[in-house]
Amino acid sequence: xTIADDLRLALIQADPRLSKxxxxxxILFYDDFDEGVHGWAELIGNHDGNLDNVRPIMAxxxxxxxxxxxxxxxxxxxxxxxxxxxxLATRAKANHMAQLIKRLTFVRQGLVQFETYFTYKAExxxxxxxxxxxxxxxxxxxxxxxxxxxxxxxxxxxxxxGTRYHCALRYLNTDEHGKLVQKWLYKTSVQTSTKMHRAxxxxxxxxxxxxxxxxxxxxxxxxxxxxxxxxxxxxxWHYLRWSFDTQTRRNTxxxxxxxxxxxxxxxxxxxxxxxxxxxxxxxxxxDVRTHRNVRNFLYLDSVLVSVDW
Amino acid sequence: MRQSLTAVVxxxxxxxxxxxxxxxxAGWADEARWFIRVLxxxxxxxxxxxxxxxxxxxxxWCDEGxxxxxxxxxxxxSCALRDFGAWLRLRGEVxxxxxxxxxxxALALKG
Numbered sequence: 084x085t086i087a088d089d090l091r092l093a094l095i096q097a098d099p100r101l102s103k104x105x106x107x108x109x110i111l112f113y114d115d116f117d118e119g120v121h122g123w124a125e126l127i128g129n130h131d132g133n134l135d136n137v138r139p140i141m142a143x144x145x146x147x148x149x150x151x152x153x154x155x156x157x158x159x160x161x162x163x164x165x166x167x168x169x170x171l172a173t174r175a176k177a178n179h180m181a182q183l184i185k186r187l188t189f190v191r192q193g194l195v196q197f198e199t200y201f202t203y204k205a206e207x208x209x210x211x212x213x214x215x216x217x218x219x220x221x222x223x224x225x226x227x228x229x230x231x232x233x234x235x236x237x238x239x240x241x242x243x244x245g246t247r248y249h250c251a252l253r254y255l256n257t258d259e260h261g262k263l264v265q266k267w268l269y270k271t272s273v274q275t276s277t278k279m280h281r282a283x284x285x286x287x288x289x290x291x292x293x294x295x296x297x298x299x300x301x302x303x304x305x306x307x308x309x310x311x312x313x314x315x316x317x318x319x320w321h322y323l324r325w326s327f328d329t330q331t332r333r334n335t336x337x338x339x340x341x342x343x344x345x346x347x348x349x350x351x352x353x354x355x356x357x358x359x360x361x362x363x364x365x366x367x368x369x370d371v372r373t374h375r376n377v378r379n380f381l382y383l384d385s386v387l388v389s390v391d392w
Numbered sequence: 393m394r395q396s397l398t399a400v401v402x403x404x405x406x407x408x409x410x411x412x413x414x415x416x417x418a419g420w421a422d423e424a425r426w427f428i429r430v431l432x433x434x435x436x437x438x439x440x441x442x443x444x445x446x447x448x449x450x451x452x453w454c455d456e457g458x459x460x461x462x463x464x465x466x467x468x469x470s471c472a473l474r475d476f477g478a479w480l481r482l483r484g485e486v487x488x489x490x491x492x493x494x495x496x497x498a499l500a501l502k503g
Binding site: 118119120125134142143147148154155158172174206207 | 395397399400401403404414415416417419420448449450451452478496
């Protein structure tokens with residue numbers, strides 16, 4: 084550690100906004116959602132101006148919301164700092180996904196780190212199906228089984244007509260039957276692109292991230308019950324740190340609270356074809372998907388992305 | 393500088409019966425304006441009637457109280473709201489024989 088390193092660390096630790104993060108040498112962006120959406124926009128599939136030509140899987144990924152985390156029982160919960168969080172909300176429709184994207188390009192290849200404080204919820208419902216075996220016992224609440232999954236991902240393309248790939252890590256809270264799984268997963272196939280779809284190379288996607296819904300594997304040591312906190316209206320914020328290396332085309336680490344997962348040996352699927360017009364593409368994506376006819380929500384208090392360039 | 397945010401809440405969707413748009417949190421905004429772009433209208437005597445609705449929590453809703461917006465054919469329609477609390481949506485009614493409306497609905501917020 085040099086004196087400059089010590090000074091930089093002291094400055095970060097003395098700043099209440101930054102001291103809860105562990106940034107790499109250069110902070111690429113810091114998004115406090117009390118100040119707006121900071122470029123996190125709804126993803127939409129490619130089209131020619133005719134929105135009927137957007138593939139169904141990418142036609143309704145929902146706009147961002149600035150949420151005060153307000154609930155019917157207590158009113159406003161608020162975020163970690165200030166009032167607002169970035170909110171993604173699905174429809175109340177099984178398998179519906181909401182996704183937001185932030186679009187940049189990279190200056191140099193290297194390590195990129197995404198950090199956030201997040202929380203997740205299913206919408207409060209007031210009557211459950213009689214065949215729903217989950218029962219409220221004063222501690223466990225069936226609403227926890229209404230939350231499907233959340234995924235963090237990127238989109239990287241290395242140059243004009245360059246190699247392209249997506250890293251994607253999913254927290255699978257429940258399976259399609261509503262049974263708690265609570266594991267982190269990585270994907271094993273490339274995402275079906277509009278180009279692949281139109282060329283007839285891949286069938287219509289059922290899961291946005293992969294070609295077949297089963298193309299996911301468990302991250303070793305990735306079992307992690309999170310803090311749902313019993314009811315749909317109590318939110319507890321979780322620390323998440325995800326890093327990937329655009330030189331090795333690999334995820335490097337995922338840390339969620341005290342669980343640190345080494346991802347360096349996990350392969351990342353790469354497209355067989357190259358892509359035009361995406362030179363130095365560096366996109367960040369977050370999404371939430373419901374498995375039931377219940378709205379699912381993902382909230383981010385703030386985001387910090389840093390690099391080693 | 394004030395914040396502004398436009399959300400497209402329905403995109404090329406065809407309604408042929410009563411509906412409500414998804415709940416949208418707008419507690420940070422002072423003013424809101426709905427834009428409804430009717431792309432196609434079909435059916436004898438087709439009429440689309442839209443009521444702005446408000447909610448304290450995104451679960452329980454009432455009409456905001458301003459005059460409903462009526463559309464009978466393609467075009468851009470709009471209505472403005474203030475003092476609306478935290479959540480917004482539109483409640484829609486489709487009238488007419490075999491009537492349907494294909495729409496894009498956007499919500500523009502400032503605050």
